Amino acid sequence: MPNTIPEKPPHTSNPPPPVFTSQPALHVTNICNFIPITLDQESAQYATWVEFFTIHACAYNVLDHIDSTVPQPSDVNDATWKRLDASVKQWIYGTIHEDLIYTIMKPGATALELWKRLEDLFQDNKHTGVIYLEQQFSNLRLENFSNMTEYYI
Template identity: 40%
Template sequence: MGHKSDPKSIHPVYTITNIQNKVKILDGKNVTYSSWVKLFKLHARGYKVLPHIGGTKPPAKTYQNYETLSEIDAIVLQWIYGTLSDDLLTRVLELESTVHEAWTRIQKIFLNNKGSRAATLEHE
């Protein structure tokens, strides 16, 4: 009774209407960076978009499925931007960006922050 999957069937990424129901807003206080990353990656894996975060090189514009992959990247980028506090969003938002680039910008904010906070504590 199994259904054969239709190659033109809709990608799971298109089924999410509101990512905030699944991934809470990252603000660094109520929701920590590490828990946001875990939640985000869990959903990215579930919706088959984890490679977009992982930095898989974007395909050449001549690649057959380029448009679809570009669309999916844009949707995942919307998920990222939609789960950032206003303060973080202004620091991370860029017009021409891939998911991986945005992910890396967020990572730098939190990992650099951690380093300077640790250094301040050590200094005291």
């Protein structure tokens, strides 16, 4: 009897291994190395922060997460896109002051939504002024004034 190896039935063949594409944006561990300023409401550095952030997003091919006019790359599946979006959100939160984090944070928001909230905050001078005054008011302490008249002035 000849020694032959039986063929595997088609239903038991192994599936091809999954294809993993490495996304450089997922490997950024310290965003502050790339964006050297922390955005806050009191300093006039919004345009500078946007420029640094946009350059970084472009270099890591995630500009579509902060610019609605840039189409989502066709070679990125939905699961990877969500992971990239989470990374961009981490970059945003990691480069803004804590007060701004609490101002723009919205559970379930995309990076683009957070980006637009920041833009609205800094581009709308009336709104920015109100938030700044609210912040100043909330930091007022009566014990820092010598009398009530000084407190009300």
